[in-house]
Amino acid sequence: MPLEKKRPVCASKAKLEFLANMRHKLRTPLNSIIGFSELMKQRVAGELNEKQEHYLDNILANSMQLRDLINDVFDLIRIETENMELNIEPFSVPLAIEENIALFKDKAAKRNIILKKELDPQLELIDADQNKFRQVLFNLLDNAVKFSKDEGGTVTITTRKLEDTAQFSISDTGIGIRENDMGKLFKTFEQLDMGITKEYDGTGLGLVISKYLVEMHGGKIMAESKFKEGSTFTFLLPLQQRKGIK
Ligand SMILES: Nc1ncnc2c1ncn2[C@@H]1O[C@H](COP(=O)(O)OP(=O)(O)OP(=O)(O)O)[C@@H](O)[C@H]1O
Numbered sequence: 001m002p003l004e005k006k007r008p009v010c011a012s013k014a015k016l017e018f019l020a021n022m023r024h025k026l027r028t029p030l031n032s033i034i035g036f037s038e039l040m041k042q043r044v045a046g047e048l049n050e051k052q053e054h055y056l057d058n059i060l061a062n063s064m065q066l067r068d069l070i071n072d073v074f075d076l077i078r079i080e081t082e083n084m085e086l087n088i089e090p091f092s093v094p095l096a097i098e099e100n101i102a103l104f105k106d107k108a109a110k111r112n113i114i115l116k117k118e119l120d121p122q123l124e125l126i127d128a129d130q131n132k133f134r135q136v137l138f139n140l141l142d143n144a145v146k147f148s149k150d151e152g153g154t155v156t157i158t159t160r161k162l163e164d165t166a167q168f169s170i171s172d173t174g175i176g177i178r179e180n181d182m183g184k185l186f187k188t189f190e191q192l193d194m195g196i197t198k199e200y201d202g203t204g205l206g207l208v209i210s211k212y213l214v215e216m217h218g219g220k221i222m223a224e225s226k227f228k229e230g231s232t233f234t235f236l237l238p239l240q241q242r243k244g245i246k
């Protein structure tokens with residue numbers, strides 16, 4: 001199936017240098033705040049009373065959230081402005097999936113979530129940028145686990161080899177998405193109003209970044225969901241990259 005490739009807009013060299021510099025200038029003090037807070041939490045500077053520990057936890061949680069936001073925003077800028085090269089190489093799909101699932105084992109177990117995989121034995125190797133593939137899978141698994149119900153559930157990764165395309169689906173039995181909100185997915189900083197007091201971590205960039213990464217490969221990403229029942233995010237990648245196209 002012929003899929004259109006997304007082309008980034010080019011920015012001048014000076015702008016890119018400015019952005020790289022800015023990223024560094026934002027991250028350096030933040031890493032220092034995180035580092036020193038961690039040291040204090042480890043009692044390197046002496047004992048802490050309950051209130052001090054509570055304040056320190058707040059400093060740490062908020063600075064880590066800020067660090068994630070900075071990383072996501074600069075990822076997005078990089079994707080949109082740089083002529084980002086894909087590092088295409090053949091790699092094993094089952095192995096990349098297994099290693100990605102392993103990153104969520106603890107989190108899933110703590111939340112009573114069963115992680116399942118249903119892999120098509122016909123789909124072994126794919127020609128793609130392995131790091132970007134892993135990043136997309138990570139974002140989708142992170143969402144599936146995060147938006148599972150409090151009582152737990154199941155998250156399933158399914159692969160299928162279609163003619164010249166690989167299909168990957170990540171399904172959850174979580175909180176689901178209202179029909180009206182489906183159009184807001186894949187939009188920058190869009191976090192859906194859950195209509196409840198529960199707050200979820202995140203900056204609303206994971207899906208936008210995933211969409212870019214998939215489209216850079218000439219692929220496609222889509223979502224289906226039933227409110228209160230669960231969601232399935234599916235992405236398609238060509239099995240082989242056509243030569244000469246970035
Ligand atoms: N599996 C899912 N089930 C229910 N809602 C989802 C699911 N995946 C995404 N959403 C909704 O789409 C929004 C955007 O998702 P996205 O991954 O872009 O952002 P995020 O997870 O909130 O933050 P980030 O990924 O940047 O940490 C989420 O905030 C949530 O409202």
Ligand SMILES: [Mg+2]
Nearest residue numbers: 143202206207
């Ligand atoms: Mg996310």
